[in-house]
Amino acid sequence: MTIPSTQADVQALLTNMAVEIRQKLGDRQPLLVGIHTGGAWVAQQLATILGTDFFDASLGTLNIAYYRDDFTRIGMHPQVSPSDLPFAVDDRHLLLVDDVLQSGRTIRAALNEIFDYGRPASVTLAVLVERNGRELPIQADIIGQSIDLNKDQHIKLSNDDGLKLELKTIGATNEQ
Amino acid sequence: MSSNQLTDSGQLRHFLTIEGLKQPLLTEIMDRAEQFSSISNRQVKKVPLLRGKTIFNLFFENSTRTRTTFELAAKRLSADVINLNINTSATSKGESLLDTLHNLEAMHSDMFVVRHSQSGAAEFIAQHVAPHVSVINAGDGCHAHPTQAMLDMFTIRRHKQHFPDLRVAIVGDILHSRVARSQIQALAILGVGEIRVIGPKTLLPADSQTLGVHVYHDMAAGLEGVDVVIMLRLQHERMQGALLPSAREYFDCFGLTDEKLKLAKPDAIVMHPGPINRGVEIASSVADGPQSVILEQVTHGIAIRMAVMSMTLGAQSEQQEVHA
Numbered sequence: 001m002t003i004p005s006t007q008a009d010v011q012a013l014l015t016n017m018a019v020e021i022r023q024k025l026g027d028r029q030p031l032l033v034g035i036h037t038g039g040a041w042v043a044q045q046l047a048t049i050l051g052t053d054f055f056d057a058s059l060g061t062l063n064i065a066y067y068r069d070d071f072t073r074i075g076m077h078p079q080v081s082p083s084d085l086p087f088a089v090d091d092r093h094l095l096l097v098d099d100v101l102q103s104g105r106t107i108r109a110a111l112n113e114i115f116d117y118g119r120p121a122s123v124t125l126a127v128l129v130e131r132n133g134r135e136l137p138i139q140a141d142i143i144g145q146s147i148d149l150n151k152d153q154h155i156k157l158s159n160d161d162g163l164k165l166e167l168k169t170i171g172a173t174n175e176q
Numbered sequence: 177m178s179s180n181q182l183t184d185s186g187q188l189r190h191f192l193t194i195e196g197l198k199q200p201l202l203t204e205i206m207d208r209a210e211q212f213s214s215i216s217n218r219q220v221k222k223v224p225l226l227r228g229k230t231i232f233n234l235f236f237e238n239s240t241r242t243r244t245t246f247e248l249a250a251k252r253l254s255a256d257v258i259n260l261n262i263n264t265s266a267t268s269k270g271e272s273l274l275d276t277l278h279n280l281e282a283m284h285s286d287m288f289v290v291r292h293s294q295s296g297a298a299e300f301i302a303q304h305v306a307p308h309v310s311v312i313n314a315g316d317g318c319h320a321h322p323t324q325a326m327l328d329m330f331t332i333r334r335h336k337q338h339f340p341d342l343r344v345a346i347v348g349d350i351l352h353s354r355v356a357r358s359q360i361q362a363l364a365i366l367g368v369g370e371i372r373v374i375g376p377k378t379l380l381p382a383d384s385q386t387l388g389v390h391v392y393h394d395m396a397a398g399l400e401g402v403d404v405v406i407m408l409r410l411q412h413e414r415m416q417g418a419l420l421p422s423a424r425e426y427f428d429c430f431g432l433t434d435e436k437l438k439l440a441k442p443d444a445i446v447m448h449p450g451p452i453n454r455g456v457e458i459a460s461s462v463a464d465g466p467q468s469v470i471l472e473q474v475t476h477g478i479a480i481r482m483a484v485m486s487m488t489l490g491a492q493s494e495q496q497e498v499h500a
Contacts, residue, residue: 067224075491079211
């Protein structure tokens with residue numbers, strides 16, 4: 001299977017996602033929330049494509065480090081910037097954005113964190129890449145591209161001079 | 177001493193003293209506290225990081241601020257926290273300290289936060305607890321009070337940023353103060369430009385110079401041009417111990433008044449670990465004045481304690497994973 005890897009490929013996926021977001025949420029004055037760090041990059045690009053007045057406030061970011069389910073196994077995660085939701089979520093429609101949806105655990109943590117800020121009217125999930133390997137009953141509403149990968153493969157978004165996707169085989173290169 | 181407060185990989189396993197720690201670790205504690213402090217502005221002031229962990233506050237000595245902020249910090253991290261005032265419980269029935277501890281361990285505790293009037297008590301407990309338990313020193317005798325020192329460093333950093341440019345004066349009973357000892361160590365590790373201690377000869381340690389600090393017995397000279405003034409509480413029992421003539425005379429010589437504060441830099445901040453004795457070491461007009469950050473220190477205590485609790489329990493998890 002060919003992976004949409006170049007900057008132009010990613011941009012095409014984002015453009016298609018933006019069209020779908022406009023269809024689904026156009027009349028709802030949604031708020032935009034990106035998951036740190038890849039999800040925030042994708043969210044930023046979507047905001048640029050959709051224009052400044054599509055979303056009702058500036059981009060919010062979530063750092064789900066304190067909501068992960070592996071603390072008792074691997075301890076604290078490296079430091080990252082804290083969550084920042086510059087708006088009240090109560091009774092609002094949220095567009096939650098991440099780069100890659102795999103196990104669903106990150107989204108589970110993000111939903112828990114969002115509900116500690118308040119009670120949104122709805123949450124719509126958009127991901128750049130949806131791949132196999134779900135461990136929880138969580139699905140995305142808006143998907144850039146679905147990809148089937150082997151267990152030892154993993155796909156990673158980078159942001160040096162624009163967004164690019166990279167396919168890595170675990171064990172073959174340095175693991176992160 | 178304190179050799180066992182770090183894991184094999186140099187992370188905090190217990191938090192017993194500032195002594196011997198490296199600058200990056202102190203900076204990490206403050207950075208993590210910075211992240212945690214935003215949680216207090218949310219609708220639900222809680223994250224689930226330490227859900228299912230059991231923390232015992234073991235206070236062999238009275239405390240309001242420290243115990244309460246440790247309790248709040250644990251609750252904001254979703255841990256279960258139990259407060260024990262040991263004076264009024266088992267040890268007064270003759271049970272030994274270690275027996276009490278082992279009983280609490282048998283209740284599957286993950287952390288002991290310990291305050292004790294004897295120097296070295298937290299270290300002693302850390303040596304005897306089960307390997308999965310973390311110990312945090314909440315003040316032991318005249319020895320150390322590391323979380324207080326870190327919340328003070330955090331408060332200074334919030335106002336002054338760059339430590340090497342700073343001149344910091346600590347005023348009062350340095351000799352008996354675990355707070356001062358931990359502060360001096362932390363300030364030195366963070367590379368503060370100049371540390372001064374100001375107090376009567378009877379309340380300064382004989383070896384003050386060897387701590388790397390400048391000693392002043394005259395407050396006016398000592399406060400000249402400082403960026404931070406840290407006042408210490410004068411403990412009443414020092415008066416009975418004949419180390420001081422009277423509270424009145426102490427205030428005249430070493431109490432912080434508006435006039436004396438004018439000798440420091442115009443933007444100097446005034447700190448105090450609390451509880452304050454108004455009119456003994458600090459005038460009310462200074463304690464409540466625009467340069468006072470005393471209540472901010474209390475707020476920062478919660479975030480610093482959240483940082484230390486999560487770091488020690490996180491390091492424990494990692495250590496067990498490695499050894500498993």
